[in-house]
Amino acid sequence: MTTPFTLDGEQRKWCAELRALAARELRPLAREGAPGRVDRxxxxxxxxxxxxxxxLPYQGPEDGGRVRAxxxxxxxxxxxxxxxxAETALALQGLGxxxxLRYGTGPQRARWLPEVxxxxxxxxxxxxxxxxxxDAAALELxxxxxxxxxxxxxxxxxxSNAPEADLYTVFARTGPAPGAAGVTAFLVPGDSPGLGGRPLDMLAPHPVGTLTFDAVPVGPGDVIGEVGAGFRVAMRTLDLFRPSVGAFAVGMARAALDAALTHAGERRAFGGPLKDLQAVSxxxxxxxxRTEAAALLVYAxxxxxxxxEAGEAGEGGIARRSAMAKLFATETAHYVVDAAVQIHGARALERxxxxEHLYREVRAPRVYEGATEVQxxxxAKELYRTGGPPRTGEPHSVPDPSAPRSPRS
Structure with missing residues (x-):
């Protein structure tokens, strides 16, 4: 049995293959892309x-498939x-x-998912x-x-991907109720009349922008899920993707750690390699x-x-687990990248x-999809709602992936 704290041989092999594929096939394409633009x-x-x-394991119009977190x-x-x-481009396709996939109608899935x-x-x-x-519930669109x-x-x-995307999952207020109530999710094609926008120049060179809606028409066939239930669609999507934001952070931390280990082993100062200095070691x-702890929290x-454990109401602690994973992993990655820069010295600040690349990349994940303070x-709210953290021996303390799965609506 594979616990969430151990990757088996096949999983480790797959990760190694992915890293090799990214270095061989995807990195050269990324270098040719224009900063701040969608790299098609x-x-x-x-x-x-x-x-x-x-x-996005699309199975057909009637069954969108299930994503393995x-x-x-x-x-x-x-x-x-x-x-x-490449990581960001993949994640944005999934998030959008x-x-x-999860809540769309058959025609919506058939029209868009094969293309995405x-x-x-x-x-x-x-x-x-x-x-x-x-405070996403304060939206005013x-x-x-x-x-x-x-x-x-x-x-x-x-x-992200605005204003160049071909389709947008848009959350708007359809009712007078404040907060999360009265929000509906809509599928809005990028060429819809009245839809505009502009790119933003951000710290990390990813495609991010604004969208303006000037009486953009949407019909009943454009509703994702149910009218008035859009905030639930948003939160269930973020519950799935928050741990993977942590995984993105872990990947950056591992890259920074590898670079620091190599540099400390090769760079000589004060009569020997940096790694022999206790402060550095x-x-x-x-x-x-910290990187290993972050990875384990993400996997769990x-x-x-x-x-x-997901459930529509987050029973079983998925909201808490997702928040913990994103919180700890993004904060850890920021620390690890900063420490790696310090070990390298001035050369790490060269464009x-x-x-230097990771230092710009690592800052944003502590803000998007719920800032550190929001996590x-x-x-805290989940601790009080569920009566505290899971204890050893309780059914959900060490989930068994091989156990029968409860349905998620």
């Missing part, structure tokens, strides 16, 4: 290599070690299209707004009733320990999800150095 050749390669099919985490971690651009999985269509998840970032459906009016901000030990959260709030 890279997205298409992810489709042709079958990697998007692992993130642990596979998603191993994919993101492995790609991040070799090519962060997962609501269609093949890498021919670019997807985006449009939740954040200028006044609704960490209005969906006003018309004879044949709704018209969307307002703005979205900090949307102890720093390396701390970096390695993913295995719990796959074992059936084009791996650690702590989720964890």
């Amino acid at each position: 050749p890279l997205v298409q390669a992810l489709g042709e290599l079958g990697l998007l099919a692992r993130v 642990l596979d998603l985490c191993l994919l993101r971690e492995s790609l991040a070690q070799e090519c962060t651009e 299209a997962y609501p269609v 999985v093949a890498g021919r269509a670019v997807a985006a998840f449009a939740l954040s707004e200028p006044g609704a970032g960490s 209005r969906a006003e009733r018309t004879t044949g459906g709704w018209r969307l009016t307002g703005e979205k901000c900090w949307i 102890h720093q390396l030990a701390e970096m390695a320990t 959260a993913a295995a719990a999800y796959d074992a059936g 084009g150095h791996l650690l 702590r709030t989720i964890i």
